[in-house]
Amino acid sequence: MSNFHRLLVALIWADCILLASSQKGSTFAGSTSTAVFPPPNATFTAADAFFPDGSIVGFPGPTATGDEAEAAATAPALAQVDSIFPLVRPDASNAKSQKFDVTQHWGSLTPFQSVESFGLPNTSPIIPNGCEIVQVHLLHRHGARYPTSDAVAPAFAATLHTAATGAGFTASGSLKFLNTWTFKLGAETLTPFGRSQMFNLGVGFRVRYGELLKRFQDLPVFRTTSEARMLDSALHFAAGFFGVQSYQQDYHQYIMIEQSGFNNTLAPYDQCANANNNVSAFGGIQGNKWAAIYLQPALKRLGPLLKGLELKVSDLIAMQQLCAYETVALGFSNFCGVFTEDEWKGFEYLVDLEFWYANGPGNPATSAQGIGYVQELVSRLTQTRITEFATTVNGTIVSSNVTFPLNQSIFVDVSHDTVMSTIYVAMNFTSMAANGPLPTDHIPKDQTYFVNQIAPFASNLVGQVLSCPASGKPTHIRWVLNDAVLPLTGIKGCKQNKDGLCELPTFIDAMKQRIQEVDFAFDCFGNYTVPVPDTIVDGQFPKNLRKRN
Ligand SMILES: *[C@@H]1O[C@H](CO)[C@@H](O)[C@H](O)[C@H]1NC(C)=O
Ligand SMILES: *[C@@H]1O[C@H](CO)[C@@H](O)[C@H](O)[C@H]1NC(C)=O
Ligand SMILES: *[C@@H]1O[C@H](CO)[C@@H](O)[C@H](O)[C@H]1NC(C)=O
Ligand SMILES: *[C@@H]1O[C@H](CO)[C@@H](O)[C@H](O)[C@H]1NC(C)=O
Ligand SMILES: *[C@@H]1O[C@H](CO)[C@@H](O)[C@H](O)[C@H]1NC(C)=O
Ligand SMILES: *[C@@H]1O[C@H](CO)[C@@H](O)[C@H](O)[C@H]1NC(C)=O
Ligand SMILES: *[C@@H]1O[C@H](CO)[C@@H](O)[C@H](O)[C@H]1NC(C)=O
Ligand SMILES: *[C@@H]1O[C@H](CO)[C@@H](O)[C@H](O)[C@H]1NC(C)=O
Numbered sequence: 001m002s003n004f005h006r007l008l009v010a011l012i013w014a015d016c017i018l019l020a021s022s023q024k025g026s027t028f029a030g031s032t033s034t035a036v037f038p039p040p041n042a043t044f045t046a047a048d049a050f051f052p053d054g055s056i057v058g059f060p061g062p063t064a065t066g067d068e069a070e071a072a073a074t075a076p077a078l079a080q081v082d083s084i085f086p087l088v089r090p091d092a093s094n095a096k097s098q099k100f101d102v103t104q105h106w107g108s109l110t111p112f113q114s115v116e117s118f119g120l121p122n123t124s125p126i127i128p129n130g131c132e133i134v135q136v137h138l139l140h141r142h143g144a145r146y147p148t149s150d151a152v153a154p155a156f157a158a159t160l161h162t163a164a165t166g167a168g169f170t171a172s173g174s175l176k177f178l179n180t181w182t183f184k185l186g187a188e189t190l191t192p193f194g195r196s197q198m199f200n201l202g203v204g205f206r207v208r209y210g211e212l213l214k215r216f217q218d219l220p221v222f223r224t225t226s227e228a229r230m231l232d233s234a235l236h237f238a239a240g241f242f243g244v245q246s247y248q249q250d251y252h253q254y255i256m257i258e259q260s261g262f263n264n265t266l267a268p269y270d271q272c273a274n275a276n277n278n279v280s281a282f283g284g285i286q287g288n289k290w291a292a293i294y295l296q297p298a299l300k301r302l303g304p305l306l307k308g309l310e311l312k313v314s315d316l317i318a319m320q321q322l323c324a325y326e327t328v329a330l331g332f333s334n335f336c337g338v339f340t341e342d343e344w345k346g347f348e349y350l351v352d353l354e355f356w357y358a359n360g361p362g363n364p365a366t367s368a369q370g371i372g373y374v375q376e377l378v379s380r381l382t383q384t385r386i387t388e389f390a391t392t393v394n395g396t397i398v399s400s401n402v403t404f405p406l407n408q409s410i411f412v413d414v415s416h417d418t419v420m421s422t423i424y425v426a427m428n429f430t431s432m433a434a435n436g437p438l439p440t441d442h443i444p445k446d447q448t449y450f451v452n453q454i455a456p457f458a459s460n461l462v463g464q465v466l467s468c469p470a471s472g473k474p475t476h477i478r479w480v481l482n483d484a485v486l487p488l489t490g491i492k493g494c495k496q497n498k499d500g501l502c503e504l505p506t507f508i509d510a511m512k513q514r515i516q517e518v519d520f521a522f523d524c525f526g527n528y529t530v531p532v533p534d535t536i537v538d539g540q541f542p543k544n545l546r547k548r549n
Helices: 003-026 152-165 173-179 192-215 228-242 278-294 296-305 313-330 341-359 366-382 417-426 504-517 520-525
Strands: 132-141 221-225 252-256 410-415 460-467 476-481
Touching: 132 192, 132 228, 132 366, 132 417, 152 313, 173 296, 192 228, 192 313, 192 410, 221 228, 228 252, 228 410, 278 296, 278 313, 278 341, 296 313, 296 341, 313 341, 341 417, 366 410, 366 417, 366 504, 366 520, 410 417, 417 460, 476 504
Parallel strands: 132 410, 221 252, 221 410
Antiparallel strands: 132 460, 460 476
């Protein structure tokens, strides 16, 4: 046998093995399975003679509670959230150093970690010297979740499974794992890691601001929306904040209906037509321009590794998403190591583009969506009830001092990434938009808009209402986003301040002006298309192009 023939036989033989193993796997590759716990016929009885609860068993031992913590005022420095335990940190395919952390390049799918700075490097969430904290407003996102039902990740699994059950496909090299890969993710709900994020956020909030609980004369009312992951997030936050033994007795959870047709400031897209049509689809259009560029090398590299299935750019986006989703759900993902560091930077920027043009400064219906929360904020800060209802505020909810108390020292609202991003624009946090519209053909050097910093899983925005000098009377406010203080200099009247402080009356006046200048009816319901080129940076349809129909 000549060398050539030997090689040929070897190749054929190798191919046969590959084919055999892939055919074995090919019928189920990409298939979807569902969890079956708890066992369907196992029953749970609340009052169970075999398993009496703690109050019946007794003997709890000493139960003295300590005093409330207030680390935001008493600690010399605050702990940073820098762990994603118990998730395994994946490496990029060409990892050059430990420094490159793939998990921090997932945009809105990034697990929250403390942000170093938003441009005020010499301050921290610690209460500035001489000030006293009198109130906090927390707005946070839910924890890590499964893909939404419309995400491209489950669609990719379906494509793969169709190929597997049809003519079959063969994957090799870095994609070899696809031969036996199945889709193990659910949809929409929190993952176990997402639950721990919420619990930890609650614990952290108690340690930093627990002292404010002493000001309550009645039970706190916290709000969330009705979606499963939202309520689950709120409950896990409360469990961390109050403790699982008592949280159900320690506060009231108000659940606002999240559904088309219902006014809801924490889910405003349901009452804003232009958040559900081609105006919001513009984010995807802009993102796709960039995806077609940054994923070209991956398409050339990975395409030949898959026989029997032609990879498209959208499949690669799905695979990058699957890296994030599998990691936050299953602890590890084979998809992560398929892509290079540059491709991860490209993916991060893809999400930045989608948010900027769909839910951020560059979309004309953004401020309108965020303004309802701003109205509620002003209502709380001024202890004045809202009387005009022309946005997403639900008058039934906010007119009652039971469901919407105004005199709390701690406010907690749970919302979504795409809502928080509209609220930043409505509040005029212009430092995020400082360097203008994002280009779709390259990553700019001077970028100021990073979704992994402003809307990751468990993202949290804290408004600190302060008394400076300490007198009990509120005088100032500042905003801490994911542990870094935001500059407020874009807000009318707020002066340069190294700690990000703005005088409270000035801030309130500016918010009232925002409420006046946002044209909710037009921006949400006007029949317009996004102007091209889209140079919008304030989340509103340009006043000079406006014509009412
Ligand atoms: C649970 O129910 C299934 C059928 O519904 C039955 O086959 C099975 O034996 C039951 N298991 C137990 C432990 O009762
Ligand atoms: C708010 O004020 C009312 C009436 O003065 C009081 O009953 C309630 O306990 C107060 N709530 C808080 C959190 O201070
Ligand atoms: C306002 O909220 C209440 C309470 O959830 C609900 O019954 C009502 O339908 C809501 N109204 C609108 C217009 O959303
Ligand atoms: C949305 O845009 C697509 C293509 O860009 C177009 O085919 C469709 O008619 C548009 N829909 C509306 C409601 O404008
Ligand atoms: C819901 O919002 C609309 C404006 O978008 C308003 O006309 C209506 O009164 C609101 N309903 C309630 C119950 O607040
Ligand atoms: C709520 O408002 C009613 C009047 O609308 C008032 O009588 C009552 O004292 C208020 N309760 C609280 C807790 O503020
Ligand atoms: C909003 O931001 C823009 C740009 O910084 C500024 O010109 C405007 O005065 C601000 N408006 C308010 C009410 O803060
Ligand atoms: C929007 O305007 C276009 C033309 O400007 C028109 O063809 C279309 O019917 C309008 N759509 C609605 C819902 O009014």
